[in-house]
Amino acid sequence: MAFLTVFTPAYNRAHTLQRTYESLCRQECKDFLWLIIDDGSTDQTSELVQSWQKKENGFEIQYIYKENGGMHTAHNTAYENIHTELNVCIDSDDWIAPGAVKKIRDTWEKVRDKGYAGMIALDADFSGNIIGKGFPAGMADTTLGGYYAAGGSGDKKLIYRTDVINSVPPYPVFPGEKYVGLVYKYILVDQKYKLYVMNEVVCEVEYQADGSTGTMWKQYLKNPKGFAFLRKAAMQYPSSKKRMIQDCIHYCSSSQIAKNRKYIQESPRKLLTVLCTPLGWALTEIIRNKAKENG
The missing domain is CATH 3.90.550.10 (Spore Coat Polysaccharide Biosynthesis Protein SpsA; Chain A)
Structure with a gap:
């Protein structure tokens, strides 16, 4: 059986x-x-x-x-x-x-x-x-x-x-x-x-070139709501302070890509989200550039 x-x-x-x-x-x-x-x-x-x-x-x-x-x-x-x-x-x-x-x-x-x-x-x-x-x-x-x-x-x-x-x-x-x-x-x-x-x-x-690992920069741009959702969950249950900050920066970036103006209000870490917003914009630019480099 x-x-x-x-x-x-x-x-x-x-x-x-x-x-x-x-x-x-x-x-x-x-x-x-x-x-x-x-x-x-x-x-x-x-x-x-x-x-x-x-x-x-x-x-x-x-x-x-x-x-x-x-x-x-x-x-x-x-x-x-x-x-x-x-x-x-x-x-x-x-x-x-x-x-x-x-x-x-x-x-x-x-x-x-x-x-x-x-x-x-x-x-x-x-x-x-x-x-x-x-x-x-x-x-x-x-x-x-x-x-x-x-x-x-x-x-x-x-x-x-x-x-x-x-x-x-x-x-x-x-x-x-x-x-x-x-x-x-x-x-x-x-x-x-x-x-x-x-x-x-x-x-x-064996990681494939067209798998999710190899196309992650494009995934950030194509699926911002999904990524923002995941980062919110990670911030709610952080494994470490460092990881929580990283997740918050990504949350800001994904929310910006998704054009969600309520992302601070919806965040489980509102003050941290305000502080990480400028870094989120910077990450968004990196993501857009990396996605272009990878075709």
């Missing part, structure tokens, strides 16, 4: 999704199902997945097609349709590390009854190098924000209890925009739960 849903949001990734599939086929532990959320692809993603569904893979493959709305809406759809105890997102250009499902199962069996929201594990590149920093020696558990506030860096793989991730609100949708940072839900979960530290590589990643 599946204890884990591996879910994969996909948008025109038929050329990379094959390696995600093959990495799942190589798992010795098949106590999982694979949920693919097709975010409005116009390539051969549907046909490719249908061909896999006809094979004896050792695990169930579920496929949901939705209108294109951005990564966060694909996550909303995934969470609405996940019924296993745990879930983990493996992106459509990445693969799950060898033996990862068994490691997740074995580790979770040891800590299932300790009240954790799930587990935090490591990402590595295709050469095996850890993305960012690893976990400090002796760190048994942490919140996601606490890890970064303590000097951590780089993407980490989050394996959440499905009931916990669904206990906080879904990602909001802003008309005309297609980006809200996934960390929004993680911030809310951090307020009530910790994550058990699983000091293992669970996912091997």
Whole structure:
């Protein structure tokens, strides 16, 4: 019986999704199902997945097609349709590390009854190098924000209890925009739960030039309401004073790009927002220049 849903949001990734599939086929532990959320692809993603569904893979493959709305809406759809105890997102250009499902199962069996929201594990590149920093020696558990506030860096793989991730609100949708940072839900979960530290590589990643990481400057301009929303949440639950100031500057910038004249009134840190407004204008100019440089 599946204890884990591996879910994969996909948008025109038929050329990379094959390696995600093959990495799942190589798992010795098949106590999982694979949920693919097709975010409005116009390539051969549907046909490719249908061909896999006809094979004896050792695990169930579920496929949901939705209108294109951005990564966060694909996550909303995934969470609405996940019924296993745990879930983990493996992106459509990445693969799950060898033996990862068994490691997740074995580790979770040891800590299932300790009240954790799930587990935090490591990402590595295709050469095996850890993305960012690893976990400090002796760190048994942490919140996601606490890890970064303590000097951590780089993407980490989050394996959440499905009931916990669904206990906080879904990602909001802003008309005309297609980006809200996934960390929004993680911030809310951090307020009530910790994550058990699983000091293992669970996912091997390759950042695409047309992915959200590679196009972030343009994302700031295209999705200012989504970014302002995320920065408000981060200011409401700051992981550090330094981070709160950074988020406030970004909030000012995104609000200015969105032409929201009520941003000071709507801010959870009104005085700080007034003080950061000039820096927000400066950041806006940097964003516009960087977006032009990147085409």
